[in-house]
Amino acid sequence: MAKDYGEYFNVAHIEPESHIYGPGKRFVVWLQGCSLACEGCWNQDMWSVREKKLVHRQQLLDEIHRTPDIDGVTLLGGEPLQQPNNTLWLLTHLHAQALTRILYTGYELDELVAMGLLDHINRVTDLVIYGRYQRENRQINLQWSGSSNQGYHYPPASRIEARPSATTEIEIIISDNGAVRLLGYPDEVIRDIVDQLPVSS
Template sequence: MPTAEATSPPPDSGPVLRVAQVVPRTEAEGPGVRFSLWVQGCALRCPGCCNPEMFAFERGTVMSVESLAAHVLATPGIEGVSILGGEPFSQAASLADLCERVRAAGLSVMVFSGYTLAELKAQARPEVERLLATLDLLVDGRYERDQPESRRRWIGSLNQVMHFLTGRYSPDEPRFTSPNTAEMHLVEGKLIINGWPELANRLRP
């Protein structure tokens, strides 16, 4: 997935998202095999973030929600979709459109946000509430590089919390209590390390 110059979708393509990268199949970003999507743009800019190239809002590739939904639904054997960034709630309206489509197809939805759930609710933005309503799992809170998490899977730092927003998953499931993991993927000639921010930072040149 390109990460530099943005491209424009057709004018009649409907809602769009600015996307940093896609890994269609991963087990390092949530329960089961998941389609993972990193959105572009983040105002929080946590020190030590493993994706600083995703801070700038003007970068990434502009893609239609329709094409992304089609890509997700055409990916065989996935349990759900995980959305990271960047900051997903900076594009809440378009992500709500995408997540409503994939939930309707029976897939689960997990989002990683630098905002806490309380902060998101305090914003009182309809698009934020709409996106929250589509989520099965939310991992919230700023990434704290001085508090790396190694015991809870899919969590970057000790302060972050996983919220079980529906009954689809339970914190008692063994796969939620296993150690953190990382993966490496070669996508269009680009090495992508995902799943464990501290390890990703150490492995990057």
């Protein structure tokens, strides 16, 4: 269920330079809060709508524009469309920039139509990766998505030409304090290896 934080995003995590959530180097934002409760969801710590980190939408937009050499922005979560006003505001204000915009959502396209959002989304995104995560359809060799039922929607004016390939991609981020963060859709072996590293977050 959507919760209103005014002009603030409830943010779970930000990676200013990631390479696995769409083509090129991307500023990636995980938004906090999701009520869709997909069985087997890997981001269950992002289900709660309790405030994790509130970031004013203008501050986030400015931070994105200050980040050098990125090709685009990717929003995921959590469920970005359970913070619909600010998500659409951010995508709209990125529209004039050269940055491409990717939106992950657990909603199906017909649900977005029923919610009255798809027309707006079509105007302000270059790619929408949609649909619930389904554990029984888990897929570790499909670029940019976690289960094979999820779809790729390229709006008519999309500037993204790249199409997903049969590729397994993960990203391991080691921060200055030694914390290790594993991103993407790894198999259990890789996950276990990262879990056993001395410092993990």
